[in-house]
Amino acid sequence: MSTTQQSYIAVEESKTAAKPVSLARLSDYLELIKPRISTMALISVALGYTLASAHSWSLLPLIHALLGIGLVAVGCNSLNQMLEMKSDALMPRTANRPLPAGKISLPEVLVFGIGAALTGIFYLATMVNLLTAFLAMMTLVLYVLVYTPLKRVTSLCTTIGAIPGAMPPILGWTAAGGNLNTSSFTIFAIMFFWQFPHFLAIAWLYRHQYHQAGLKMLPAPDPAPRMIGWMCVIYAVALIPVSLLPQYVSLTGTFYSVVALVLGIGYLAFSIRFLRNETRQTARQLIWFSLIYLPLLLLTLTWDRLQLFN
Known part of the structure; x- marks a missing residue:
């Protein structure tokens, strides 16, 4: 085999090797x-x-x-x-x-x-x-x-x-x-309260890992029975009236409020379910519903807002 052929093969092999490496780097950054x-x-x-x-x-x-x-x-x-x-x-x-x-x-x-x-x-x-x-x-x-x-x-x-x-x-x-006004504060408040049952359920699932890593997250590795469940319920209860505020600041109409109430009751129901039986299954179900609750609420809020200008 000639030197030219060997060089060509070496270049092609380096290109082949570089391709998966580049894709791996992209995946890492992603x-x-x-x-x-x-x-x-x-x-x-x-x-x-x-x-x-x-x-x-x-x-x-x-x-x-x-x-x-x-x-x-x-x-x-x-x-x-x-x-x-x-x-x-x-x-x-x-x-x-x-x-x-x-x-x-x-x-x-x-x-x-x-x-x-x-x-x-x-x-x-x-x-x-x-x-x-x-x-x-x-x-x-x-x-x-x-x-x-x-x-x-x-x-x-x-x-x-x-x-x-x-x-x-x-x-x-x-x-x-x-502007930063009552309407924007209302949206902020909904997002703020929504996070607590969601993240508390996640923290409960991985509480031992957090403790092992030295992170002071709620809950502690062995929290008092139902303590985290009660916290989820309290925040879910607080979220219901907060989620109804957009209609009272003239941001939306009645349709949004009906949907928000139904979703809020659902979020509360899953929080109560977790409170009554703190297991990995009920924690995951609460997380699952929280990820349905937020996009549905925001989409309904946006859709109902648009109807006011049609």
Whole structure:
């Protein structure tokens, strides 16, 4: 075999080897940004945008908002995983994430996360508006620099974390030119209260892993019987009147309130079911219903809002 033929074969083999490596790197970065959570957040942004601009909806400003907020979300999730690398390595459910598994280096994630976040904030400031850029920056600070470190200090981290968790539709609202008023606060309150039964059920499922990793999450590894169930029920009860507020601030009509009431009763029923019998099955059922509740509620809220302008 000639030297030329050998060189050609070597080049082709290197191309073949590089292809799966590149795909693997792309997959690692995709996992780093938590695509399912980011997608749900961006859907909430789009619905918040539509709520604020129901009378004059426009696609291009929404695209700008989604791009900027999406970059900030990428930065949030990447930096969160960077700060939680050691605790992630101690939990079976997260040990195979890119950082603890050694698939991506710490400096890479630091540059990637900060770069994405700063680019997103700058993009929002120039292409959307300063209020949205500021709120996105505060969401980043609360999530990465407050909530994430507090997970090792106090169980109150869940309450702090619920604030940035409730921000996506508000970012969409302000991106459409909406002010921070009673209507936007109502949407924020719904998102805030919805999170507690959802995350408490998740924390109950993985309480031993959280404890093993040194995270001060509710519940403790061996909580008092029904304590977490009662907390879920209390928040589910509080969510019902909160979810009915949009009609009283003239954001929607009666149809939304009927749907919100039905969904709220369902969320409460699954919380009571978990309270009465705290098992992995009832916890997963509560999580499952929470993931049905939120998109249905927000879609109904948006649809009913649009009907007011038809």
